[in-house]
Amino acid sequence: MENMISVPMKARVDVPLEGEISRSLPDQMGNVAGAHSAELHQRLLETGGRMDSMGPLKKVYVFWLPGMSCDGCSVSTIGATEPSIEELLTGALPGVPVMILHHYQFQMESGDHFTHLLEQADAGALDAPYIIVYEGSIPDENLTVGTEPWAAKGSLPLWAPADQRQRRSTSEWVRRLAPEAAVTIAIGTCATWGGIPASLGNPTGAISMMDFLGKDYRSALGLPVVNVPGCPPIGDDFTETVTLLLKFMNGQGPLPDFDELGRPAWQFGETVHLHCPRGAWYEEGNFAREFGGKECLAEIGCWGPVVNCHITERGFINGKGGCMVAGGACIGCMSPGFPDKFTPFYKRPPQTTPATTLSRMHGALTKPLRRTTQLERNREPRWKSDATSGWAPQYDNVTLFHRSFEYFYTRIQYFRSELPGRNEKDEEKYASGYVVPPEAAYGKHYAQWLPERRAEEARKRGTYQRPGLSPQADGFETPVQDDQE
Amino acid sequence: MCFQNLPIEFDALGNARLKEGLDPYAYQTRDLDRSKVEKLLASNGHVKDINLDPVTRVAGALSFHTVVDLEAGKVLEAHSIATLFRGYEVILKGRDPRDAMFISSRVCGVCGGVHSVASSLAMEMAFGIGVPPMGGALRNIQLALDFMVDNPVHLYLLAGPDYSQVVIERTNPSLWEAAKKTETRHGDVHGFKTMAELFTALNPLTGKLYLEGLQMTRPAKEAYAILYGKYPHPQTVVPGGLSTTVSLQVLNETQLRIIRTLDYAKRGVFIWDDITEFFYDADSRYQQIGTRPKNLIDTGMWDDPYAYDGTYAGAPEWGERRWATPGVIIDGELVTTNLHHINMGMEEFVEHSYYDGWEDDGVPFRTDPAGNPIGPNHPWNKETKPRSDQRNWKDRYTWSTAPRWDRQVVEAGAYARLWTTAAAAKMPHTRFLQATGTSVKIDTPQTAALPAMEFEWKIPETWNAFERNRARAYHIVYSLMVAYENVQIAFDLMGQGENKAATMTEFRVPRNERVGVGFWGAGRGFLTHHLVMDKGVLTNYQIVTPSTFNASPADPFGQPGPYEEAVVNTPILEEFDSGDTFTGIDIFRAIRSFDPCMPCTVHIANGRDMIMQDVTTCACGAA
Numbered sequence A: 001m002e003n004m005i006s007v008p009m010k011a012r013v014d015v016p017l018e019g020e021i022s023r024s025l026p027d028q029m030g031n032v033a034g035a036h037s038a039e040l041h042q043r044l045l046e047t048g049g050r051m052d053s054m055g056p057l058k059k060v061y062v063f064w065l066p067g068m069s070c071d072g073c074s075v076s077t078i079g080a081t082e083p084s085i086e087e088l089l090t091g092a093l094p095g096v097p098v099m100i101l102h103h104y105q106f107q108m109e110s111g112d113h114f115t116h117l118l119e120q121a122d123a124g125a126l127d128a129p130y131i132i133v134y135e136g137s138i139p140d141e142n143l144t145v146g147t148e149p150w151a152a153k154g155s156l157p158l159w160a161p162a163d164q165r166q167r168r169s170t171s172e173w174v175r176r177l178a179p180e181a182a183v184t185i186a187i188g189t190c191a192t193w194g195g196i197p198a199s200l201g202n203p204t205g206a207i208s209m210m211d212f213l214g215k216d217y218r219s220a221l222g223l224p225v226v227n228v229p230g231c232p233p234i235g236d237d238f239t240e241t242v243t244l245l246l247k248f249m250n251g252q253g254p255l256p257d258f259d260e261l262g263r264p265a266w267q268f269g270e271t272v273h274l275h276c277p278r279g280a281w282y283e284e285g286n287f288a289r290e291f292g293g294k295e296c297l298a299e300i301g302c303w304g305p306v307v308n309c310h311i312t313e314r315g316f317i318n319g320k321g322g323c324m325v326a327g328g329a330c331i332g333c334m335s336p337g338f339p340d341k342f343t344p345f346y347k348r349p350p351q352t353t354p355a356t357t358l359s360r361m362h363g364a365l366t367k368p369l370r371r372t373t374q375l376e377r378n379r380e381p382r383w384k385s386d387a388t389s390g391w392a393p394q395y396d397n398v399t400l401f402h403r404s405f406e407y408f409y410t411r412i413q414y415f416r417s418e419l420p421g422r423n424e425k426d427e428e429k430y431a432s433g434y435v436v437p438p439e440a441a442y443g444k445h446y447a448q449w450l451p452e453r454r455a456e457e458a459r460k461r462g463t464y465q466r467p468g469l470s471p472q473a474d475g476f477e478t479p480v481q482d483d484q485e
Numbered sequence B: 001m002c003f004q005n006l007p008i009e010f011d012a013l014g015n016a017r018l019k020e021g022l023d024p025y026a027y028q029t030r031d032l033d034r035s036k037v038e039k040l041l042a043s044n045g046h047v048k049d050i051n052l053d054p055v056t057r058v059a060g061a062l063s064f065h066t067v068v069d070l071e072a073g074k075v076l077e078a079h080s081i082a083t084l085f086r087g088y089e090v091i092l093k094g095r096d097p098r099d100a101m102f103i104s105s106r107v108c109g110v111c112g113g114v115h116s117v118a119s120s121l122a123m124e125m126a127f128g129i130g131v132p133p134m135g136g137a138l139r140n141i142q143l144a145l146d147f148m149v150d151n152p153v154h155l156y157l158l159a160g161p162d163y164s165q166v167v168i169e170r171t172n173p174s175l176w177e178a179a180k181k182t183e184t185r186h187g188d189v190h191g192f193k194t195m196a197e198l199f200t201a202l203n204p205l206t207g208k209l210y211l212e213g214l215q216m217t218r219p220a221k222e223a224y225a226i227l228y229g230k231y232p233h234p235q236t237v238v239p240g241g242l243s244t245t246v247s248l249q250v251l252n253e254t255q256l257r258i259i260r261t262l263d264y265a266k267r268g269v270f271i272w273d274d275i276t277e278f279f280y281d282a283d284s285r286y287q288q289i290g291t292r293p294k295n296l297i298d299t300g301m302w303d304d305p306y307a308y309d310g311t312y313a314g315a316p317e318w319g320e321r322r323w324a325t326p327g328v329i330i331d332g333e334l335v336t337t338n339l340h341h342i343n344m345g346m347e348e349f350v351e352h353s354y355y356d357g358w359e360d361d362g363v364p365f366r367t368d369p370a371g372n373p374i375g376p377n378h379p380w381n382k383e384t385k386p387r388s389d390q391r392n393w394k395d396r397y398t399w400s401t402a403p404r405w406d407r408q409v410v411e412a413g414a415y416a417r418l419w420t421t422a423a424a425a426k427m428p429h430t431r432f433l434q435a436t437g438t439s440v441k442i443d444t445p446q447t448a449a450l451p452a453m454e455f456e457w458k459i460p461e462t463w464n465a466f467e468r469n470r471a472r473a474y475h476i477v478y479s480l481m482v483a484y485e486n487v488q489i490a491f492d493l494m495g496q497g498e499n500k501a502a503t504m505t506e507f508r509v510p511r512n513e514r515v516g517v518g519f520w521g522a523g524r525g526f527l528t529h530h531l532v533m534d535k536g537v538l539t540n541y542q543i544v545t546p547s548t549f550n551a552s553p554a555d556p557f558g559q560p561g562p563y564e565e566a567v568v569n570t571p572i573l574e575e576f577d578s579g580d581t582f583t584g585i586d587i588f589r590a591i592r593s594f595d596p597c598m599p600c601t602v603h604i605a606n607g608r609d610m611i612m613q614d615v616t617t618c619a620c621g622a623a
């Protein structure tokens, strides 16, 4: 079934619904704290002396509007730590105006008292600029004219004249508030691209914020919609972007970079594959055959190589987690086209087999060479035969092949440079004057004359040899000359 | 076990069969009568018609309509309204079943992981696959961590502010005076000397407990992200287990975070004990806030990794071996712990919701896979046909459907899980947790700030908003101890070289007709995913979430949903001079005590007259 997108820019204007009888406000119903959250917020900050933002803006209202969302973006955001939401709310960050958040999960007040601030923004009556953040996709309310909207948030305040009391669809709020917003931010894949509510077969005609506001939309600051995608988004991606924008608005920083789809460019500039901890498995041609394997997940359906995302670099929360880090294949949740461009999930993407075949071939060459070198490198130079490990007495029994490999390898490695312990000025290397018995430290294969000689010199002069001192402090006037040759 | 209202009887062996009759499941619809309320409204100034749109500090889109008699301090009528519809069940139709884990997870972002797991359980049943023990253990940890986020967020960020200084001072000045003089009972544990101090700590933005609610949920989210990639929508849930790469590092980091949050959880129990007791002492009528009959339902959760086999036939056995026992409580009595009975008794009604009925579409399934009878309103037979309409209190007024069990109004919640577990006393795991028949006992080890402690949650004598919140505080400790036990199991399995967490990778999705159901739990309780698949794609997908039960409108028998019932039973104890200063705090406390979550409450859709499944309201509202 094709998407039913119709007349996106003109959301319907509601008519009062029948069945809603007398309301006799204004009154205090729903205003449980006796003041709206924004007022409480302001009061707390003023008494706590936190309103100095080092710039022209003391505060910025942030309206968080939920459309057809699952609330996952909000949940992600309250987990963020770079910065955390409470730092933004309480003025803990110098240079960043305090964020007065208007969010249905945080407000003290309900009902008309909740929508009051939205109304004020609509009427241009706020005392500071505002940002709108939209979570969830936008349904086509043309399909519900005269009946219950797909997604509604609030009615017009009850102190409005009776014939204007209406149910307000969320898209109606967006239509009214977006033109005057300093910045309009779409958070999460539903809001940025459409996401699951807009996927094939949906009954509500859902679209994204960008589609809804159109190509020509510009916020009061002249910016098109800023998109922070993800299903769910990384909380830090959002709070970081908001912080930078707030700093910019306050004259404390540059306008952040956005890419051609309005995404923060430093976050979404590269594919998630580039930072994936399994990337090197891919490069060596090792692919997980079953769930839980530690190799690259390409062949169980990972879309990482073609999806713009950086969860493998940032982690999901506090630097921890991330899809492929934990073992989940990328399903492209940050990408336009999610989910339909990436389903069926766990079916190998078409480009995968050619690509993984090539990397298998590459791996077939590099792997044996690397493993041989690894065997040699993974040893102390003084372990000429077995290692002293009690865990595996026969640890890596070195064969003649390895010895000759090592011989030539070392020649190449030190070609035109100095192999330690051969012709060099040893006293410079062992300048620290440690007192470990040379036998124990080096084994018999290494030149042992220097520490012993130094000990002898020290004894001769009657000085005690202490660790960590320069040769001079040990009583050497001049560096000891190499007299062994 | 017997059903009171459904036409099902049991023979001596306990096998269910349909009672004789032409159309045994038929029912008579009773009209909702508003004439009394309307008359009162028209003639009395102190009777107020109040529309709360939206209700804040709940997850998702909820609005509420009540008629209150301010003079008598009584609520005359209440309507719970889910104001969001997204059509998930419609979107799922025709898709590869494996996509359902990811798509259904997005039904609710407050507890997304529970939906992916319920979905994978349904698929395991349909595909006929099991889960290796490591997968079972990790799944248990996952959901326990989920609750360590969900429940504190509710207690301290959503419901908590209703008990904060700013609110109490405004709505009940005399209570605030009392709070200043009352010493807390457990000040030595949580550090607040007087109740006033405790209430101040619940203040939004500045209160210590409020900020802790933000901060202390982060370690749990970290552990969740370590094991499952992302929170709230996990990336590693697959049919047959998890695709997590398990290592000792992963287990260590998880266990550390569980222990770190345990300290916090232990403290929370004393805080909510003190709040509850303070209100009861101040005015015993607080025991009536949000009260309703003791009818609760739960599917149980946290499978015994060695008992769960993924079959429908085995459900009664593996169900009873869960860390939380499935069950239904009617009038305070446990009537069953059998998952088959729970499934058989389920029906969803849409008489007062914006959906069309599906009676013309035939009844695809007369019985479940075990041969038990199921009715035309059972999720396996239901179709989701959304039809937006005008709001009318006598007719249709919400996007939420009305699920019922045995045609009775039952409520779901984290507390229902504790209740059924306690009453059944069948929970077999006793290292830290024990069900006694009247209580659950939780042994906790020593943690950074608090010594080893034993907690006991007793089945409460009265059932109200305060008991719901208090039980939720116990539930956090309970879930963390389940997680702790399961990390130990995972460590043991690692020691045995058993680190495989999923059955297989190469699925052959069956081509013939299959049905499956996932019985699982969300932060707010009861959750089922029913699926029907054919030719390798889903042909019907139905989600019943806890908030669909709780936020449901009236059913065709005229019985209001649990929120509505609880609000109608709530006495108005607020102190106000006139109608103009009335805030309705008691009503809010009643509603919020359910931890409403609307995103998943509503998940209906309809495509060109095809009937689609609809998701009812869950903690997350409308799907």
Ligand code: SF4
Pocket (backbone or CB within 6 Å): A272, A273, A274, A276, A277, A278, A279, A280, A282, A295, A296, A297, A298, A302, A303, A304, A305, A324, A330
């Ligand atoms: S797991 Fe995915 S993102 Fe990571 S290396 Fe493999 S293909 Fe790339």
Ligand code: SF4
Pocket (backbone or CB within 6 Å): A230, A231, A272, A307, A308, A309, A310, A311, A323, A324, A329, A330, A331, A332, A333, A334, A335, B235
């Ligand atoms: S790796 Fe893929 S699935 Fe994971 S967050 Fe990024 S885009 Fe989404």
